[in-house]
Amino acid sequence: MKRDLLSLQDLTGSEIDDLLKLTNQLKQGNSPLSSPLKGKTVALLFQKPSNRTRVSFEVGTIQLGGNCLYLGPDEINLGVRESIADVAKTLSRYLSALVARTYTHEDILELARHASIPIINGLSDLHHPCQALADIFSIKEKFGRLKGLTLGYIGDGNNVCHSLLQGCAKVGMHMHIATPPKYEPQSAIVRSAKEIAQKTGAKILTTHSPQDAVQNADIIYADVWVSMGQEKETKKRLKDFKGYQINAGLVKQASKDYVFMHCLPAHRGQEVTAEIIDGPHSIVFDQAENRLHTQKAILITLLGSKS
């Protein structure tokens, strides 16, 4: 049966662990198979721009011996030129897997319902699972462990925040989330993460205080204040998120060996100062590099075969 990666709810804690191990092997240059994607074609169906997700999936697929196609917003015109169901059924006849980046998460679910090939979420308004997996790998690479570490997330309770929440809960990491009022992560996602966290020993805290969220944090995480598709809200958001900037004052409350993380793209002077993102604690480009290695592990897991 085909498997999708729509959110981190699709993976168990031990499957995440296996993916991290495979990622590590791939990063060391030890692929378990010579060309696991030989004869396979992966397409990227993207309704929004991308640097990391697009390039890392394209390069990763090629490195694994497969072929990759990019289908930008004007090519398929998802749901406008033809229904999402018809797009999913047609592409399933040509491809081995589809990575989709959509505005609404419902569109990814609809693709997955009608496709007979694995659908991988390359970012929707609700989730960014590939990012969170690369982030968890980057944290393990840096600290040598995950359980018991504290991640302080400051900013918007958005797609990146939701995927980190699910990921942290599953691997036993504490997550403290500070958002302005009305920008909290979705309550259903928080509730389900808290249920999982009870079993893994993770603690989930939601607050409006950035100071509380970074207190003794091992990791401080930021994302943009205005996500793709929210451009019309820019003026209001810049005002609402004032006070949620990660700067030299705020990081004083974190653990002395904290790392700064950001999924990128970043806006220096908004969610983070240049001093912090370009400073010695920042691991943002390790995160970006690790997108490549983690996604290769995802591709092998979902569709690899011995060649």
Ligand code: CP
């Ligand atoms: N972090 C991330 O997904 O970056 P892109 O939007 O450039 O793909």
Ligand code: NVA
């Ligand atoms: N929250 C951001 C993440 C970009 C990688 C967005 O959706 O635009």
